[in-house]
Amino acid sequence: MAPTFQQTIMTLERYWADRGCVIMQPYHTEVGAGTFNPATALRCLGPEPWRTAYVEPSIRPADGRYGENPFRFQHYFQYQVILKPAPDDVLDLYFGSLEAIGIDLEAHDVRLVEDDWEGPTLGAWGLGWEVWIDGMEATQFTYFQQLGGLDLELVPAEITYGLERLAMFLQGKRTAFEIEWAPGVTWGDVYRENERQWSAYNFEHAAVDVLQRRFGEHEAECRHLVEQRLPLPAYDQVLKCSHTFNLLDARGAISVTERAAYIARVRNLARRVAQLYVEMLEPDADAAA
Amino acid sequence: MPTLLLEIGCEELPASACREAAEQLPRLCLTLLGKAPSRVLIGPRRLAVLVEELPERTPDEVRRGPSERVAFDEEGRPTKAAEGFARGAGTDVSRLERRDGHVYAVVPGVRLADVLPGRLRTILDGLAFGKSMVWRAGGPRFSRPVRWLCAKLDVETVPVELDGVPSGGTSFGHRFTGGPVEIPEAAAYEETLRAHGVEPDAGERRRLIVEALDAIGGWSDPGGVLDEVVYLVEHPIVLTGTFDERFLALPERVVVTAMQSHQRYLPLGGSRFAFVANGGAPDLVRAGNERVLEGRLDDAAFTFERDVDKGVDELAAMLGTITFVAGAGSMADKTARLARLVAELGGGEATREAARLAKADQAAELVREFPELEGHIGAEYARLAGYPDAVCNAIEQQYLPDSAGGPLPASEAGKVLAVAERIDNLTVAFSLGERPSGTRDPYGLRRAAIGLCRLAMASAFPVDVGALVRLDHRLLLEQAAEVSPEPPDDVRDFVAERLEGLLDVPVEFVRAARGAGLAQLGQVASLALALSKLPDDRLEAVHTPYTRSARLAGKEAEQAAATLDPGLLVEEAERAVAEALDGVSPRIEAALDHDDFDAALAAGADLGPPLDRFFEDVLVMAEDAAVRANRLRLLLDVRDTLGRLGDFSLIPR
Numbered sequence: 001m002a003p004t005f006q007q008t009i010m011t012l013e014r015y016w017a018d019r020g021c022v023i024m025q026p027y028h029t030e031v032g033a034g035t036f037n038p039a040t041a042l043r044c045l046g047p048e049p050w051r052t053a054y055v056e057p058s059i060r061p062a063d064g065r066y067g068e069n070p071f072r073f074q075h076y077f078q079y080q081v082i083l084k085p086a087p088d089d090v091l092d093l094y095f096g097s098l099e100a101i102g103i104d105l106e107a108h109d110v111r112l113v114e115d116d117w118e119g120p121t122l123g124a125w126g127l128g129w130e131v132w133i134d135g136m137e138a139t140q141f142t143y144f145q146q147l148g149g150l151d152l153e154l155v156p157a158e159i160t161y162g163l164e165r166l167a168m169f170l171q172g173k174r175t176a177f178e179i180e181w182a183p184g185v186t187w188g189d190v191y192r193e194n195e196r197q198w199s200a201y202n203f204e205h206a207a208v209d210v211l212q213r214r215f216g217e218h219e220a221e222c223r224h225l226v227e228q229r230l231p232l233p234a235y236d237q238v239l240k241c242s243h244t245f246n247l248l249d250a251r252g253a254i255s256v257t258e259r260a261a262y263i264a265r266v267r268n269l270a271r272r273v274a275q276l277y278v279e280m281l282e283p284d285a286d287a288a289a
Numbered sequence: 290m291p292t293l294l295l296e297i298g299c300e301e302l303p304a305s306a307c308r309e310a311a312e313q314l315p316r317l318c319l320t321l322l323g324k325a326p327s328r329v330l331i332g333p334r335r336l337a338v339l340v341e342e343l344p345e346r347t348p349d350e351v352r353r354g355p356s357e358r359v360a361f362d363e364e365g366r367p368t369k370a371a372e373g374f375a376r377g378a379g380t381d382v383s384r385l386e387r388r389d390g391h392v393y394a395v396v397p398g399v400r401l402a403d404v405l406p407g408r409l410r411t412i413l414d415g416l417a418f419g420k421s422m423v424w425r426a427g428g429p430r431f432s433r434p435v436r437w438l439c440a441k442l443d444v445e446t447v448p449v450e451l452d453g454v455p456s457g458g459t460s461f462g463h464r465f466t467g468g469p470v471e472i473p474e475a476a477a478y479e480e481t482l483r484a485h486g487v488e489p490d491a492g493e494r495r496r497l498i499v500e501a502l503d504a505i506g507g508w509s510d511p512g513g514v515l516d517e518v519v520y521l522v523e524h525p526i527v528l529t530g531t532f533d534e535r536f537l538a539l540p541e542r543v544v545v546t547a548m549q550s551h552q553r554y555l556p557l558g559g560s561r562f563a564f565v566a567n568g569g570a571p572d573l574v575r576a577g578n579e580r581v582l583e584g585r586l587d588d589a590a591f592t593f594e595r596d597v598d599k600g601v602d603e604l605a606a607m608l609g610t611i612t613f614v615a616g617a618g619s620m621a622d623k624t625a626r627l628a629r630l631v632a633e634l635g636g637g638e639a640t641r642e643a644a645r646l647a648k649a650d651q652a653a654e655l656v657r658e659f660p661e662l663e664g665h666i667g668a669e670y671a672r673l674a675g676y677p678d679a680v681c682n683a684i685e686q687q688y689l690p691d692s693a694g695g696p697l698p699a700s701e702a703g704k705v706l707a708v709a710e711r712i713d714n715l716t717v718a719f720s721l722g723e724r725p726s727g728t729r730d731p732y733g734l735r736r737a738a739i740g741l742c743r744l745a746m747a748s749a750f751p752v753d754v755g756a757l758v759r760l761d762h763r764l765l766l767e768q769a770a771e772v773s774p775e776p777p778d779d780v781r782d783f784v785a786e787r788l789e790g791l792l793d794v795p796v797e798f799v800r801a802a803r804g805a806g807l808a809q810l811g812q813v814a815s816l817a818l819a820l821s822k823l824p825d826d827r828l829e830a831v832h833t834p835y836t837r838s839a840r841l842a843g844k845e846a847e848q849a850a851a852t853l854d855p856g857l858l859v860e861e862a863e864r865a866v867a868e869a870l871d872g873v874s875p876r877i878e879a880a881l882d883h884d885d886f887d888a889a890l891a892a893g894a895d896l897g898p899p900l901d902r903f904f905e906d907v908l909v910m911a912e913d914a915a916v917r918a919n920r921l922r923l924l925l926d927v928r929d930t931l932g933r934l935g936d937f938s939l940i941p942r
Contacts, residue, residue: 071588086424088436091300095465105465108577109569111521112333114303116420127422127433129301134577135552135564143424143434153426174580174587258615 002171005181008101009055009163012079015100016053019093021081024054029236030243033058034080034160038235041122043082044144045274046281047153050084055163059243061202061250067195070175074198074250075191079161086143086157094141094159098133102170109134117142121242121266123149123274126158138165148274149267202250211251215244215262222269231277238269290345291443293322294475295409296337296460298437304520306418306432307491310336317415321408322401323348330479330489332523334464336416337489339475343442347398347408352378354385354392402442409440409449428452437461441475462486463524463568486568487523495519498565501527507557512549521553522567530579534560536586539593540669546659547585554582592654601670605649616771617717620648626764630709633760635750640702643683646671647706664688690740697747704748711741712754715784716761719777720770738784742791745810753808755781788814794821797940804936812884819886820935828940830894835928835937838900841909842924849921857919862906865899866923874930881933893931900927 003011017023027037034056035041043050056078064074081097083090091112095105103110112129117140119125128142140160144152164176164187173179177188222237245262248254254262302310311331318338319325323346326338354360360371367375367382371392375382378394385392401408416431424434429452438456440447446458460470460478462485470485472478482489488497498515502508505527518525536544537560548554554562562582566574596604608620617623627644636644650656650667659666668685672678679702686703687710689696698704718724718732725734745752755778762776782803789799794817802817820828842849858864873892880889909924911917931937 065591069588069591071584071591085426106568107570107573109566109574110465111567112301113521114301114305127420134566134569134574135581136577143422145422151426155424155426169577172580174584252610252612254612258612 002180003102004183005163005167005179005187008167008170009079011101012097012161013053015097016051016081019051021051021053021083024052026054026056027239029239030059031056031239032060032242032246034078035119035124035158036122036239036242037080038232040080040082040158041124041147041270042231042235042274042277044084044147044152044156044158045150045278048281049154050082050156053079053081056080059246061198061206061247064195064199064202064250066199067192070177073164073176073191073195074202075194076176077163079163081159081161082156083159084156085154090157091141094131094139097159098138101166103133112141115140120263121245122147122270123267128158133169136165136169138162138169148277149271150274150278202247206247206251208248208251208253211244211248212253215241215248218244219265219269222273226272226276229276229280231273231280234269234273234276238266238273241266241269290342292475293340293343293405293447294337294439294441294472294478295340295412295449296335296437296439296472296478297413297435298335298439298461299333299431299435300433301333302336302432302520303420304517306420307331307333307336307520309418309432310416311491313416314338314412317412321411321415323398328479328490331491331520332487332489332494333520334461334487334523335489337478339478341476344401347401347404349398350396352394352396354378354394357387357390357392360385360392405440405442405447406449409438409447410451413438413449413451425452439472441472441478443476444474466568488525489523491519494522494525498525498527501525502555502563505529505557505563508555508563509558510549510555511545514549514553514555518553518565522565524568526566526568526571526574527563528566528571528575528578529557529561529563530554530575530582532560532562532579532583532586536560536583536590539586539590540662540666542662542665543589543593543655543659544586546662547589548582550661551585552578552582554578589655589658592658596653596655596666596670597673601646601649601667601674601676604652604670605646607652608648611651614717614721616721617765618768618770620651622768622770623713624648625768626713626761627706627709629764630712630757630761631705633757634705634708634752636702636705636709639677639679640683640705642676642680643687643702643706644709646676646680647684647687647710690743693736693739697743701749704744705750708741708744708748708752709757711737711744712757713761715741715780716758716777717765717770717772719758719780719783720762720765720772722773724779724783734783735787738787739791741784742787742810742814746814748811751809752811754784754810755808785810785813788817792817794818798935800939801935801937804939805933807881812881815884816886816935819890820940823890827890827894829942830897831890831931831934832937832940832942834893834896834900835931836942837904838924838927838931839938842921842928845910845921846925848918849925850915850918851922853922853926854915854919857916858923859916860907862899862902863920863923866896866903866927869896869899870923870926870930877930877933886934890934893934896927896931 013023024039031037037056039052058076058078061074063072065072099105111132113132115130117126117128124147126142126144130137131139131141142158144156144158167179171180179187181187181190218237218240222234225234311329314329315325318340322340323344324340327341328339330337354374355370360368362368372382375385375394378396380394385394418432421430421432423430435451435454438449438454439460440449441458449456458472460472462468462470467485470481472481479489488494545556548556548562554564556562564578608624611620613620613623627647628641631640631644650663653666655666656663664685664687668681671681671684682700683702683706686698687706689698689707698707714737715734718734758780759776765772785803789796792799798821799817801820802813805816807813858867873895876892877889880892909920
């Protein structure tokens with residue numbers, strides 16, 4: 001019997017908990033990927049070791065197709081693992097997780113295909129791979145090199161599973177809608193209407209003038225919070241800027257040249273927040289301030 | 290003499306890093322071990338070299354020291370400098386050799402076995418990758434993490450130190466079926482790995498893959514993915530799969546792109562494909578790959594059908610909502626400018642129709658998924674809407690040439706549209722102040738300009754860059770674009786300057802031709818070629834009269850009369866020049882009208898003999914101011930007439 005969607009998630013939670021990961025929960029504001037969750041983006045900074053694993057809903061407004069295209073969604077799930085610093089056997093740990101969810105590594109063709117990751121709004125990059133299972137991209141694996149424009153004191157490994165793809169593979173389903181989420185309930189039952197309504201919002205009803213104004217407000221608030229030496233709330237404003245930008249993009253309100261300028265604005269914020277965050281990790285940081 | 294094995298065990302390396310290592314390892318071995326490797330074995334998880342008949346000692350090194358004058362004082366005694374140099378080279382000052390005014394020290398080689406671990410480490414450090422990473426903060430840099438080192442001198446294990454990476458006589462076989470493998474001796478490396486599911490030789494892997502593909506037959510690899518696939522597998526298994534025939538309704542290049550650039554498959558024609566796995570149970574692996582490809586094609590088909598439901602005309606009507614460049618309006622504005630430009634270029638009905646539909650696919654969802662197929666997808670949609678081939682082909686070819694040596698549009702309509710596309714991109718960028726500078730050229734304007742030159746040279750229609758840019762700029766102003774109020778007249782020079790690198794002639798001929806003031810880009814190129822092909826004596830025949838008149842009269846130009854007064858020509862020799870000019874000038878113009886640069890240059894040469902006599906017989910700077918002014922004018926007329934054939938002062942003689 002193939003595992004249900006929720007069983008696969010529970011197996012991953014158990015597997016990574018057994019390997020010392022703090023099992024976190026999704027973040028409370030929209031993020032385009034699990035990387036943006038502060039449990040990754042901020043916790044990977046600084047000298048403290050850190051291991052975490054969590055499900056993250058990935059919100060990408062431009063990718064919605066009204067629930068009509070069974071391969072495109074504006075909302076789907078990633079399973080995110082951070083091992084900081086990356087242990088020498090990190091790949092073996094990852095392959096072990098595939099076996100745990102029921103993939104026979106000798107019977108399938110599992111391969112690591114070069115894929116260098118760059119997160120321009122986070123000022124972040126790393127080198128790694130897409131992991132292919134029988135030709136299907138199932139995971140992004142990245143050794144982070146920089147975040148917020150800063151070199152990292154410990155090199156983390158980031159493992160990001162595409163949960164729907166894994167489930168489709170395990171259950172032999174052709175589309176995400178058909179995935180069995182729980183016995184008798186499919187992914188489509190849970191989320192198809194959600195896709196329709198949010199696509200309508202993202203593409204048709206999100207108010208461009210309001211979003212443009214909000215972008216500036218979030219930006220200003222972020223700067224203010226950085227001045228107040230509050231990097232954690234300041235970082236939320238970076239996320240809100242990033243999501244507002246994604247919505248404006250879905251509304252077709254951003255031209256090719258403006259795009260670069262928007263991205264640079266978010267990156268500058270992320271950089272300042274990252275610097276402050278690292279600064280405050282140092283002992284006596286506030287005494288110095 | 291012993292055989293050495295060095296194997297650097299890595300996490301999966303990119304193909305580009307494999308190629309870099311394959312190129313660098315032989316030289317590193319030669320420099321550091323005194324012997325090039327007999328085998329360089331490169332794969333995704335290992336970089337290995339086998340050096341047979343490794344020398345016992347490293348080669349002696351000859352080091353050059355200070356000059357003899359510095360090394361020895363007046364009495365011939367060694368100086369401090371000489372002593373220091375000898376010490377640094379590990380020898381005695383008495384053993385320094387002298388030749389060519391310098392002293393030399395021979396640093397004797399050492400027993401290689403004594404220094405081998407350090408030398409092998411230096412080989413590791415010597416590998417330079419275009420992109421590299423650290424896997425431990427402050428640790429070594431490499432393309433991907435190094436996880437083991439295996440070095441053997443025959444049966445002896447050689448330890449290599451690299452930041453705590455395990456080093457010894459153990460290698461690893463196939464990632465999932467191989468496990469740790471003891472290498473008994475260096476020479477047994479390849480066969481040992483083969484027994485554990487790894488083909489270490491990239492050349493052999495390629496041979497195996499091609500052999501299997503040939504046995505299947507009918508394979509193709511238009512995108513060249515095989516070069517990467519060779520480095521994606523250690524244990525190649527070639528399998529075939531099929532996809533549902535309904536996907537054959539998709540544009541073929543969409544299917545091929547999904548197979549090649551997304552999945553690294555090799556199309557077999559029809560609904561079949563081949564791919565190279567690294568292991569696994571064939572039936573399972575095949576089924577999985579088929580499902581993945583069908584998913585991708587299903588997604589593409591879904592998008593394709595939505596686009597086709599709209600149709601190319603409706604897509605074109607949506608362009609008003611798509612920004613082309615901030616400050617330069619929408620894609621609809623761009624389309625309007627293209628339509629006007631192709632009309633100006635003399636494009637016929639098909640070309641104007643193609644211009645109207647050229648950007649329609651920018652509104653297509655499929656182009657967002659397959660951006661490399663812009664133009665092609667638009668052409669397919671136009672074809673499905675029943676537009677004639679001439680229109681569809683022009684849409685398809687508008688982005689050609691897309692690389693330095695890439696093909697040009699095959700049809701005249703395609704050429705016209707491709708010229709208009711580049712004129713508009715250049716005009717818009719320059720009008721927005723986005724000129725390329727140094728290495729910064731985010732809009733690829735240099736490539737656009739080179740493409741424009743190649744198009745102009747290959748086209749029957751004239752390309753007057755200056756006039757087209759002015760027209761396009763006027764259209765931008767009419768569209769209320771936020772561009773500079775003045776037209777960017779420097780586009781013309783920016784484009785013509787590309788001819789210097791493009792034409793295979795010395796640059797001075799291109800510069801001279803650019804100075805001729807010809808409006809059409811193709812003419813500038815033809816003139817530069819004609820000038821470069823001119824035999825020396827014929828070049829001399831126009832060069833000399835031009836430079837002599839330019840040098841003499843150019844300095845005194847402000848003294849020259851506004852126009853020539855034949856009544857003031859008193860000397861026989863100056864009347865002869867004026868008469869020659871009257872004959873030559875219209876001949877040059879007529880020849881230029883027919884792009885017959887050879888004839889124009891021949892006509893210009895006819896001014897040479899009368900001018901020679903003029904300079905012998907006539908005193909230009911006559912005392913009579915009116916006569917002097919008239920003679921200066923005559924020489925300026927000669928210069929300007931010949932100047933129609935190029936600025937010869939830029940050709941050094």
